[in-house]
Structure formats: C-alpha cells, structure tokens
Amino acid sequence: MINDFIYDIPVRVYFGRDQLRHLSAELKKYGQRVLMPYGGGSVKRTGLYDRIVKEIREAGLELFELGGIEPNPRIDSVRKGAQMCKQHHIDVLLAVGGGSVIDATKFMAAGACVDFDPWDFLDYGKKVTVEKALPIVDILTLAATGSEMDCGGVITNPETKDKNGMMYPPLLPKASFLDPTNTFTVSAYQTACGAADMMSHIIEVYFNMNQDLYMLDCFMEGLMKTIIRYAPVAMKNPEDYEARANLMWAGSWAINGFVNGGKQQAWSCHPMEHELSAIYDITHGLGLAILTPRWMEYCLDETTVAKYVQFGINVFGLDPSAAPMETARLAIERLGDFLFNTLGLKRTFPEVGIDRQHFSLMARKAVGGATLPGFKTLGQHDVEAIFEMCMK
C-alpha cells in the first residue's frame, strides 16, 4: 500500500566551497538584525566565525551573538535566544553549527513569536503547536542530524529529564549553507557518531510498517552505501572533500522527508535513544549505534525477514541465493561490524556507563505510556528487553 503524501521541501541549499558570498543576500531578504547562535569554540578555531562576521558586517547587517549552545541543547538556551530575539527585535536567525545549534535555533525562532515558555512547544502533553517563527538560515558544520533540511528539533529539559523532539513546518530553514570543508575539523569519533545517526535515520524508515515506493528503497540503499563507503574515508583522511561532501549531502537526504513518501511509518530507535541521552547525556549517534542492531534482532521473525534480506543483498552485497533467515542474521552482523569495528563505536551499555537502574523508567517514557507503533509494535517490556540486549 502506497499512501498519498505531500512533498514540500522549499529549503534553498548552497552546497560547496565558495558559497558564503551568498550569505548576506540571503539574510537581507528577511531584514537587518541577525541573531547568530553557535556552539563551542570550534567555529572560532577554524576561522569560520571570522569569515561569517566579516561577511555580515561588510553587508551592513547588525549582528547579535549567542555562543555556547550545548550538544543535546537545553531548553534554557532556547529561552535565552527567544528572549534576545524579542529584546533586540531580531529579523532573522543564523545558526552556525551542527544539529544541536540548528535545533535550538528553531525553537528560539518560534519562542520569539509567543509570550509563553518555548518548552510548551515540546511538552507532549500540552499540544501547543508552532504557528509562526522568525526565518532561519544555517551554516552546517557537522553532517549528522539533517536538521538543516527538516522542520524538526530535539531539546532537552534537565529539570524534567525529558528530551523531546517535535516537527513544525514553520521551523524549516529558509536556506542552508553546506560547505563540506566546514566539516574537515570534525573528529574521527564525531564523524563516526554522525554516520551512525544518519544510518539510523534511514533504517528507521526503511524498516517500517508497509512497503515503500521501490524507487525510494533504492535511494535509501544508495544513501546507506554512501555512508558505509565514505565514513571510514573521512575518519582516516578528514580533509577528503569527496568523502565529506557525500556524507554531508547524504545526511540531509536521509531525513528531509523525501524517503518517507507514501509510507506509513513511526520510528523506534530514536524514541528509545532520546531516553538514554536525556539521563546519561551520551552522544545521540552513539546511543543509536548501540540500540539499532539489537532492535533489528528483536524484530526479526518470519513476518519481517524479507526486508532484512533486501537490506543485506542491496546494501552489503550478500548472496541472494542463501536462506532468508541466514541472510537476515548476516545482514545484522554486517551492520554491527560497520558500527562497532569500522566506525569503532562502543558496542554495549556498560562501556558507555549505562546500567539497569533506569531501564524501567526509560522504557516507559520511550513508549509514551502506551506502545511504539513502528516496524514491530513495542510495549514497555519489549523496550526493556532491547535495553537488556545492549548490556553485553
């Protein structure tokens, strides 16, 4: 069954080495007063910060800055940004960083347009939607979350131990600047986590409730092959433009909505992982890497095996004539190989400091008090069982 869908991704993407010259024209479409959220010191170390500031100043725009947005961005940063937008009558936000900075910027842009606490947009109980947001432009420095081409964001609330994600169309960036050279300084470890995150975005859709359009399955397989091919290259040669370019563009297309076309789907590993990193503050991609192969193993049975076989043959080149269940298990093994050996990510919960203490709480929150309706419907006890599989 192929469902009806609406395709609508009007983000303008400036891709390549020499695109910053278009920045001020993009910003000026929306006004004169720019708020620039960014993360730690890396954009200053690389010189990117200076190039941006020069570009903006020379164009006669007025620049306000908000540095220090944390990985797994917190609602307090969002509140602060929204406040600055109001106080300084900001016209447009310019996020400079990876998914964390862009996600936080999105909810600042929404918070700037309302009188209530921006956490309300993320509180699953409140059902407050974003109707309006200030325009957002971004300069991406890390290929991973795809936030540069989607309308979602994930924000952590340390007081409530919630890490919630929501998507609202007004949060779609107007333009994104994707310069692969801006990811040359991303460490091997962060490159690996980003690759794991992208793989998960695709796997969450690929393994789901009904058949895709075949052409989109082909595309997803191509994206996975791209990540598997180039992540190790970028880890070894961080300034390999071809590898960084492929990873960067694949990261955007893994999650901009195109691959979902016509498919009924709900994600499984992401809600589980959000509970992990809400409590343990581990890197999102790392949590996903640990969970994904276990979740795949847990969901494998006679009713689901065909998809694993397709995955194994088309992504890992496995033998199409082998027994389906065997191919399926081998496919999961090959994925684990990629994540834990090639990318070198840690394989188990104990290795990243997670024990059984919060399993029950995290599982209950992951299923939202009911069930996770994905590739297989998961209840709280299923999620706990998957967590348990991650212990060794």
Place this chain on the structure above:
Amino acid sequence: MINDFIYDIPVRVYFGRDQLRHLSAELKKYGQRVLMPYGGGSVKRTGLYDRIVKEIREAGLELFELGGIEPNPRIDSVRKGAQMCKQHHIDVLLAVGGGSVIDATKFMAAGACVDFDPWDFLDYGKKVTVEKALPIVDILTLAATGSEMDCGGVITNPETKDKNGMMYPPLLPKASFLDPTNTFTVSAYQTACGAADMMSHIIEVYFNMNQDLYMLDCFMEGLMKTIIRYAPVAMKNPEDYEARANLMWAGSWAINGFVNGGKQQAWSCHPMEHELSAIYDITHGLGLAILTPRWMEYCLDETTVAKYVQFGINVFGLDPSAAPMETARLAIERLGDFLFNTLGLKRTFPEVGIDRQHFSLMARKAVGGATLPGFKTLGQHDVEAIFEMCMK
C-alpha cells in the same frame, strides 16, 4: 571534481489518489481567474476534466479553457495562451496534461507578462530571458518529461523548423498534482516512450563530463532500475498503481535537477533528438530510444569505459569480474534489449520514416554551429555518424 551547486526546488507536490481536494486552495493563493490549457480529448474521456471543472467551479473560481495543445507543442498555441492571459486578466494557469501541455503553459505564463512574441524566449540567438511569469499549477497525466518539477520547456516553431528548449527559474510550477491513477489510461506505446524519455534524462547526466557525487550515482542507478522494473508492468497492467506510482515519481526526479548536483554536464541525445522531431514530428521518447544506445556505442573508448562498467554492474547486475570493454558492450546491449524488446520501441530510423535527406542540416543545428560539449564533445560529423548508426 565536485563543483559547487545550489539546490532549490520549491515545487509543492501532491502525490496520490485523493489530492484534488487541495486544488482550489492552491489556485486561490494566486487569485480568482484561472486559465486551463489541456491537450486532446483524453482528459474528457477519463472524467478528469469534469472532476477538475467541478472542483474549480464549486470553489467559486473563474475558469477559462484552452484545449487542443498538441504533442510537441507549437509556438502558436503559446501565443494564443499568452494572449488569453492578457485579455482575461488571468491570475494563475492550470496545465492539465503531460509534458507538452505543461511546457506550453510555462511559456504562456511568461508571454503573458511581456509585450513581445514569446518565441523570443526560445530563440537561441536573441538571449531574451524570462524575468517574470504568471504562477503555474499542473495536473500531470503522463509520466515522462519531468516538466512538473523543473523550470524548462521545449517548443516547436514549424515556420523555422526549430524545436528549442530553455529553462528559466520563474517557470517552475508552484504546485504539481501527481495522481498515478491519471496515467492508468496511458497506452502501452506512450508508456514505453515515456520510460525511454526518463531513461534518457538520467543517462544524459550519468554519462557526462566529470564524476558525480557517489550518492547521486546510486540514486540515478536506482531510478533506472525503477523504470526498467515497472515500465513493462505498467504496459501489461495499465492500472497497476505501484508501477504507475513508481514511474511517475521517478520521472519527476530524473530531471528536477537533484541528480545534477556538483556535476559539470551538458546533454547530447536531447539536442540531437529535438532536431529529429522538429522535422519528422516523431514522439520525443521514441527518438531518444533510437539515438541513445548508438550514442553510447559511439562514445565508448578506453577513457570512458569505466562509467559503462559501473552502469552495467549496478543497473543490469552484470558480472563485475568480466573484462571492462566486454561489460561495457554488454551493458549497451542490455539497454537496447530493454528499449527495443521489452518496451517494443522501433529500433531504426527507417522504421520510423527517417532517411538521410536532412542528416546534415539536423546535425548542424544539433551542434548549434559549433560542438556539443557532453560526455564526449561531438562535432557535426560525429552527430552525422551517430545518425548513420541509427539507419540499421
């Protein structure tokens, strides 16, 4: 070498069976007065015409019609449409049909905004560009040209025997309605021609001047596999939704610009084919089918062989361990098999009524008085040689 590029495809696509209910809301964004160009009687026979008119009338919009747009649309139809836009103060155009109708509608929308002859936009000598056009919405009834998601069009001028194509950003449709059931009545022959057209769109980019982003090569291979898989299904079972949906969406993505990202490219078979159908009025996809394998054969040598091997292995599943030149030849053969045996298209010029009489003129016009700078640079004598290969 991966070049910088800008990705910007803000077309809203309503895909699926039950999307016409969004039509009047889309049109109303632009105004009240709608001009609807369409082709022959097929939209009336299928009931689509009635459903559209009902939808528009019930929404209180004012509808003007322009039926009879021909395949290989002519400049006179464009002139007439532009004139009607001015006369009736049209706010938005609604193209209902295949690529021919949409192409013609685009240049009507541009012609409506100027005082000169719309052919000037297509006269390669004049360098008159489209700065402005009335908004365009379309309802696609034939999967082939991709006009629903790009900003180009091809128009024939019978007086000058020119068939010229141009792309101008203001001609990009605002919204496209892609309902695969609207292609259920497309004949097996037209389905085959559409499939050949789409294959050519991809092959023109895939076989080109420098390397793609690997992820885009994977995507192009996926599109080609999709067309090869589903065109015969749709020819045999015209109401197979899965087949029609895959063909329709693949057709849009074959040519909406996404696959070009970062690649220096210029097309070869299209300029050659346009000269054929300017004189002989054969179906575009049929002309491309005849030309493409010969062009590939003509361009095959030690410097280009690697791309053919990649194509053969990834699209047709050929043996990766065979000798490259052998694999390349086999890949061309397999493509010919698909076009002439599976799709049943005619294989040679004589079979479609083309003789040598205009070879020299057509070749000269195809290279625009100079050379065609594509996968291999082609001069007039090269094009004549390729035409000659099509004789048997």
